[in-house]
Amino acid sequence: MLPPTTTTDVMTAVPAPGAASPWRRISTGDDTVAVAERAALGTTARLAVWPPESLGAALGAIDSVLSALDRQASRFREDSEIAWIHRTGGGRFMLSNGLAQAVSVALEAARWTGGLADPTVGDALISLGYDRDFAAIDPERSGPAGAPVPAPGWQTVRLDGPILSLPAGVRLDLGATAKGLGSDRAVRAVMNAAGHAGGVLVSLGGDIAVAGQSPHDGWPILVADRPDDPASSLTQNVRLAGGAVATSSITCRQWRRAGRVLHHIVDPRTGLPADGPLQTVSVAAATCADANAAATAAVVAGERAEQWLAVAGQPARLVARDGQVRYVGGWPDADGGRVNVSPASYVYRGARPGVLR
């Protein structure tokens, strides 16, 4: 069943202290949960919470998380912590707890995926033209992209507690894990704010984490190839009672340079956009950062993705460029099926994804 999300564009804003854009309430057809949405982190943040009375406290909690993550890890904000580090040209840095966790998760994700989700692709993305917030990129610039810049490799970066050693010339991009990390932080912040009553779902650009008690049979989630194409034959409804689900795809965040279509998922080995047989991969995992990293790595891995996901025990749904859909690791092949996730996280290394400000 497709989501009967309201098409109403004008609604009374819900206050969002310090937020760049206001929340708007969304009617999904169920009044047992409250749903709200706003632009954030260059994408869309969506919150669903029950009981609906928890919405006010939940919005305040998620705003704090999103604001903090943006200040810590956005490479498009001049005043962010990571932008300041990049400007210094390498060295040793004492990081805030929040950025230290973000870098740690990114490095562990790289280790887990054998370097396919590598945070040292910053210069590769810039060379390809992804050098500013995506909304500000000229999608049709006639000039060619720069020469491909293979990633220096995550092993060149060292993190010892909050101390980061970053070689000169290495630029981090935490895009393969940051939205997932944000969703993980957000659901825990909301549960804390709600006194651990009820349940919550947070989506950052389609990377979804849930916490607390889920609705009966789990949170209903639409899995789509593209966010603007919910009626496509490539969609599926699933139920998620715990953990997270994230999707990586080459069908969005595309731009063109000298007639060539580029996208944001870079193969760290070549510095070029991944060009394997998969166009979209959705992964369910214990945490959204795990799911986010695994989905990105799978797109890069291409033909080897299915085997890697199966060995890693991660339920996944893979859409090939020719439209074929395959299911791995217990992902339900029926519409409305429930996704059961492994309880093990690989990217947090024992540190629970708490709320870091």
Add this chain to the structure above:
Amino acid sequence: MNAERDPRRGQVRLPAFAESAAAEWQAPEAVGPAPAGQSGKARRAGIRRVRRMSNWTAAALIVGSAATTVALAQHAVSVGAPAAAASSSSAGVVTTAGTQGANGPRVSHSVATTSASGVTTTTTSQVVNGKTVVSQVRHAPAYHDN
């Protein structure tokens, strides 16, 4: 001296509870005719009290055991599948991923979509009749951050 070594020193015998009470408890119906006199009545009353208490204790234990069994069985059903899925890996860190909402609300429509990353919206706001009204327009062409 000897009294200090008496292992039963300090023990208090229950009123009207004879040395043979244990045998009578195990086979009360086999006991012969009650001895006449006050001590016999008191003895029978004591036995009845103890039997009543024991029956209630047994009933409470049975009910408690049953409740515990049901609770454990429900827990096993809810965590069984993830535990099985995790058995193939050893490197991961176990996390608590949430619980199924047996008492949660019934939600029939999708509340979120997981797909290619994200939607960017343009937001404008204005005050109409004292209320802040927000307009949002989605951008979703092929070469934009939909």
